Amino acid sequence: MIGRNEAAEIWNRLQELETPVLSVYADIDPSNPDNRGGAWRVRVKNALKDIPEIHERTEHRPSLYDEVVALIDEERPEAKTMALFARQNHLGKTFLERIDLKVAVPVVDLVGGRVDARWGEPWIAPLLYALDEYQRAAALHIHGTEWHLYEFFLGEFEEIDGVFAEVDEQDWKELREAADFIRSGRLRAEVTPDLSGSTKDRWAAKSRHWRRKLYQRLVRLVEKALEARGIERLVILGDHAEAAMVASLFTGRYHDMIAAILPNPSDGNDIDPRKLHDLVLPALEAAERREEMRLLDRIREEPGPMGLEAVIDAIQFGRVDVVAVPFRTEAKIWHCPDSGLYGGTRAAAERYCAEPVEVPLADHIFRLAENFGTRVEFVDGEAADRLREEFGGIAAHRRW
Structure with missing residues (x-):
């Protein structure tokens, strides 16, 4: 898994690279029929043949092409996208970084073969897209005395280890009794108070105290772990009544993080990783789409x-805090290299320079946004369609 620290390290290494750099993105999804038999490797190698600078070799060192091909030919766990960066300096020292992502990025879903290879400035915009689109999230699986938190x-x-290490055996025993009570269906009857003064169900009153005390303690531990890891979304899985009660105990912004409450993916303590993955990821993607639509509502x-x-x-006037861009865009803007300023049209750019250069929006939006403290939000699906139809293909939320 590419964790928080690994992502930061990769980012730092790419930022420090001197140009020129080879940047490659390729669709390597094994579920895509066009990738059967490693066909994606052939497409990548064909794309690299058109970059003459990487084919130079000497008797003392192989070419950058040879080293990249060796890295491409390595067998790796299944992934959807390969990102690769390579550079060879004048002393023959080679930098190679292959990143296999289990997510798609927009740049490789192109008519031209789902491969994009470039020589020059490190092309990190698609990688930044992935970090933006797939926010850090967590799944809390609840099954009686078995609570597991996954990042x-x-x-x-x-799985995040040690979240509940401080909870002792007696606490878990009481939790099991509380969970059994909730799943028994008696919780619903208990919601209506008994005004007769009867104490025949004393255990119910005791259980109410246990539930609040124990569940709140466990939820606080979960909140602590979410805070420590910078989690932005949470999915809760378990018996509905039990999971809903747990969800109600999260406080403030942690409660707002909850994207979905889903059925228990397992009848026991053993969780099928594939089932957990297949349940949680669609819920997270649906939450992302809802948030995108809310952003467009605010802009409207x-x-x-x-x-x-x-x-x-x-x-460029510093008026924007968030800009919404379609997941896939072929839009062009105009750039003045000397000043670093841009125009949405040639005429607009000519206010800053006499000879602006037409460039792809997708290549420059992150640099433009970073220069002026703006966050980029890529939108997909219905939100992307709405952005094109109602907003002219791009829109922004004002800072003031």
Whole structure:
């Protein structure tokens, strides 16, 4: 799994690279029929043949092409996208970084073969997209006295160890009794108070105290783990009544993180990883789509700037905190290399320089946004369709 620290380290290494750098993104999804038999490797090698700078070799060192091909030919666990970065300096020292992602990125879903290879500045925008789209999330699985917290990142997941280490055996015994009570169906009857003063169900009153005390303690431990790892979304899995009660005990922003409450993926303590993965990821993607639609609603209500010219100008005047861009876009903008400024049209860019250069929006949006403290939000599905139809293909939320 690519964890938080690994992602930060990769990012730092790419930022420090001197140019020129080879950047490659490829669709390697084994479920894609076009990738059967390693056909994606052939497509990548064909794309690399068109970059003459990486084929130079001497009697003392292989070419950068040879080293990259060796890395491509390595067998790796199944993934959907390969990102690869390579550079060879004048002393023959080679930098190679292959990142296999279990998620798709927009750049490789192209008519031209689902491979994009470039020589020059490190092309990190698709990798930044993946970090933006697949936010750090967690899944809490509840089954009686078995509570497990899993971290999801870039389509992968792993259990977070030690979250409940301080809970002792007696606490778990009481928790099991409370969980059995909830699953028995008596919880619903207990919601209506007995006004007769009868104490015939004393255990129910005791259980109410146990539930609140124990469940709140466990939830606080979960919140602590979410905070420590920078988790932004949470999915809870378990018996509905029990999971709903646990969800109600999360406080403030942690409660707002809850994206879904899902059925128990297992009748016992052993969880099928594939089943957990297949349940949680669609729920997280659905939450992302809902958040994208809410962003567009806020932009519409303001209203915020819409269309390339208005949005690019607003970003460069520091007026934008979030810009919404389609998951896949072929839009072009105009760049003034000397000043670093942009225009949504050639005429707009000519305010800053005499000879602006037309460039792909997807290649430059992160640099433009970073320069002016703006966050990029890629949107997909219905939100992407709405962005094109209602907002001219790009829109932004005003900072002020």
